Amino acid sequence: MTTTNDLPGADLAGDAPLPGNRSRDALRAAQMYYLQDLTMNAIARELRTSRSTVSRLLSMARATGLVQIQVNNPSDRAPALEQQIRRRFGVEAHVVPVADSISDSEVLDRVAIQAARTIGPLMDSNAIIGVAWGSTLSAVSHHLTRKQTHDSTIVQLNGAGNTQTTGITYASEILRRFGQAYGARVEQFPVPAFFDHAATKTAMWEERSVRRILDLQQRMTMAIFGVGSIGSGIPSHVYSGGYLDREDLETLETDEVVGDVATMFFRADGSHRDILLNARSTGPDLDQLRTVSRRICVVSGESKINGLRGALAAGLATDLILDEGSARRLVHA
Amino acid sequence: MTTTNDLPGADLAGDAPLPGNRSRDALRAAQMYYLQDLTMNAIARELRTSRSTVSRLLSMARATGLVQIQVNNPSDRAPALEQQIRRRFGVEAHVVPVADSISDSEVLDRVAIQAARTIGPLMDSNAIIGVAWGSTLSAVSHHLTRKQTHDSTIVQLNGAGNTQTTGITYASEILRRFGQAYGARVEQFPVPAFFDHAATKTAMWEERSVRRILDLQQRMTMAIFGVGSIGSGIPSHVYSGGYLDREDLETLETDEVVGDVATMFFRADGSHRDILLNARSTGPDLDQLRTVSRRICVVSGESKINGLRGALAAGLATDLILDEGSARRLVHA
DNA sequence: AACCTGATTGCACAAACGTGCAGACGGGTC
DNA sequence: GACCCGTCTGCACGTTTGTGCAATCAGGTT
Secondary structure (H helix, E strand, C coil), rough: CCCCCCCCCCCCCCCCCCHHHHHHHHHHHHHHHHHCCHHHHHHHHHHHCCCCHHHEEEEEEEHCEEEEEEECCCCHHHHHHHHHHHHHHHCEEEEEECCCCCHHHHHHHHHHHHHHHHHHCCCCCCCEEECCCHHHHHHHCCCCCCCCCCCCCEEEECCCCCCCCHHHHHCCCCHHHHHHCCCCCEEECCCEEEEECCHHHHHHCHHHHHHHHHHHCCCCCEEEEECEEECCCCCCCHHHHHHHCHHHHHHHHHCCCCEEEEEEEEECCCCCCCHHHHHHEEECCHHHHCCCCCEEEECCCCCHHHHHHHHHHCCCCCCCEEEHHHHHHCCCC | CCCCCCCCCCCCCCCCCCCHHHHHHHHHHHHHHHCCCCCCHHHHHHHHHCCCHHHHHHHHHHHCCEEEECCCCHHHHCCCCHHHHHHCCCCCCEEEEECCCCCCCHHHHHHHHHHHHHHHHHHCCCCCEEEECHHHHHEEEEEEEHHHHHEEEEHHHHHHHCCCCCCCHHHHHHHHHHHHHHHHECCCCCEEEEEEEEEHHHHCCCCHHHHHHHHHHHHCEEEEEEECCCCCCCCCHHHHHHCCCCHHHHHHHHHHHEEEEEEEEECCCCCCCCCCHHHHHHHCHHHHHHCCCEEEEEEEEEEHHHHHHHHHHHHHHCCCEEEEHHHHHHCCC
């Protein structure tokens, strides 16, 4: 082909420059491209613009949630792994296919993209969404696709401050992106991840500013979180980021903690009674978390397997999004 | 580009040739392509196959309904035309964007594609779908995308025989395609479009074989039909295809008929009382049709505008899929 | 009017994609 | 074993799509 690109001599019969033209064109283009199978060139002619503009209109249509693409495995014959996980652990599994040859950070990225797209369709109006923070959630938040909703709220699940920073910029970035993608209010939780003294927590928990957040958490319709894991390979953010001192880490060990969800710790059997640190943690009580009707856990990387097992034993999740490698480890052992 | 195509030296580490490999790969490919934004080349590497195979896997995934693409106009700021139609006529309108420069048959084709894709997501298990026949429905039936359902039934809305043929091959092809796309049973209605004598209809309507179909029609959860139109330009199939003789056409005129749905006629004001031909027609009683909870009317081409107005006045449709030109004519007059 | 600044456009090129074709494979038949 | 026929594969090629860049436009400021 000799690069007879774009439109040759159009743009002579100008369309009225109507208001809101941009997004109207995006909708038209999307309909013609995805519903009528026209090529971008054909669409460009009908829209009296250049093909490259159509390409951009379409990518805008995708980014703003105007176009939604779903991949649904006909549940009756879903991949074996997902079925096994559902049977063994009682959660709806979404296994992200990845070759085992790729790097951990790439796996995280791909799990995050797919998680973001899986969450999208579940997002609803009038929802109250609890969101944790951490490297997993951060990755997810970068790939959310827009979807307009009314009267929904994003609420932070646990404080993010530590001894060095208030953690606000990090956690709030995550929340902000969620809020923006879904057109939702954002409610931050401006407390440290852990109090130094359990008594301070008790006191703060009586404050009305805090109770407002706790109240929202109680009414959550959906919660989204990763897991932290102790004991195999790389420790998660919480265990190395200045949130806990040496003494804390020792008590975790004596309490036989294997992991955490939103800085609330649990043991391999799923129990969380009498784990000292939880009395100072600002995460949601795990019994309360279990009352939320949709609880989505995102996990990437096999180093999290111990924490994940604990979380599953505790029944913290209703939906589990994880990479294929971890899924395999989970069932084959 | 120097055509550095497809994978250079793969296919040495063979994967196990598992059963059902094909559709599993299609699912994996679809997830990686649509959910993770990998290129087909990258997918080919992970799947240990060639890029072209991935391309084919993906088009298979789309064709079998594994991937579903939706374009949703955020109803609050839907295109003006759709809003006006909804207000004026009380139906949910889906306007198919087409430039006014293209030919009638092309318009029909594009309306049909978009109609097929619009119907797809509405299709459900345990549904009983009534389907009419005619050039519009025929076009739609060619573009249905597969979607597996359980225990659903496609039932023919009106007989298709005429004096020359039993009409079976034509109408049944349409039904067959619907049935195949949705994995549904197909129930044909083996009667002529019109009886010569109303008495024959009365008699036949008591036959158990016919009652079975009528019973299904009574329990329809969805109906899909076009409209026939008299009086402007090209007459529809029914008016020229050997179904009616001159005398019949004359009675239609004296009865002030403007169009039909599934060979049941109505006037411009939507009424259908005392239209003689209806007593001999095998289409569903219009009062009964109105009890179906979802009634989708597909219209392409401005020549149908008169019939369409009548059908809307009669309140026959809950959803209307039509081309932009007709939509404009509909509101601007 | 002159000037800046950010958004938007079309172009040119490179990357990604779809598909006709010929060869390879599989399994049934003579 | 030889043969046939339908299916699947990779290749080559042409087509379609994404994107950096420079020119242009819109609207606000000096």
